[in-house]
Amino acid sequence: MPGLAYLNGRFLALEDATVSIEDRGFQFGDGVYEVIRVYRGAPFRLHDHFLRFERSARAIALPCPLSAAEWETAIRDGIARSQCGEGKVYVQLTRGAAPREHLFPSATRPTLVMTFREMAGPDASQRRGVGAVTLPDLRWARCSIKSLNLLPNLLARQAANEAGAFEAILVRDGVVTEGAASNVCLVNDGGLVTPSLNDQLLAGVTRAVVLDLAGQLGIAVDERAVREEELPRADEIFLIGTTIEVLPVVRLNGAPVGAGTPGAVTRAIAEAFRRCVLSETGRA
Ligand SMILES: Cc1ncc(COP(=O)(O)O)c(C=O)c1O
Structure with missing residues (x-):
């Protein structure tokens, strides 16, 4: 159409x-x-x-x-x-x-x-995991507003793309904020760790769904400041957003995340998200 x-x-x-x-x-x-x-x-x-x-x-x-x-x-x-x-x-x-x-x-x-x-959702290859790079968060101080001013986001995504990665994970003063067009979640010891909401990131609609689903699955959720150095040590990382849904990050700055394949918790969350879409829209 x-x-x-x-x-x-x-x-x-x-x-x-x-x-x-x-x-x-x-x-x-x-x-x-x-x-x-x-x-x-x-x-x-x-x-x-x-x-x-x-x-x-x-x-x-x-x-x-x-x-x-x-x-x-x-x-x-x-x-x-x-x-x-x-x-x-x-x-x-x-x-x-x-x-x-x-x-x-x-x-x-x-x-x-x-x-x-x-629009089609993420393709099969993306669902098997994408690469991300960390980049400085050059945006303004009110990123909780979904404003039209996306120039720093565009520059970050373009730089990520040119580095062969799907997304840029943004870092401000050593603290992870979010992706250039997504929220970010880490998995450690079977629980989720994600940056807590403040003016430096968008309160993602998908993020809220995912955190609810984690609760329903009995997966612990820790919303707090996430330091940049926690990223390469994470068991799993995934990106969350309306158009990408739940996407595993399997490479960070060129190095494998965990085993370099989508982890069990990410897969469980992605599956729960798919079921949630199915139950709320009658389709998935
Ligand atoms: C900067 C940023 N953070 C987070 C998100 C995820 O938000 P939502 O799940 O509401 O799409 C987006 C979505 O485009 C975004 O642009």
């Missing part, structure tokens, strides 16, 4: 959806976004994404133009219209179009854009 777009309340073909060159999202990155996974027509954890979207918007003093019910209706409508099966919904809210001026415009309508696209 060709992608579908939503622009300020109207659905239209992706190629017909355009916004002003004076949009503050384009000029300043003045906005926030969400990405929601669709499993054969059903959005996963839609309300959790709404709550974070609203929180991000509030954090940059941008009123959210949709109620939770309106958001859900628009997204379900878009999925149905696009006949999106396995896919993702991208939602972006900006402070709207106005002459370029740092101060907030006084009477500008925010721009709300969504796209609905087909």
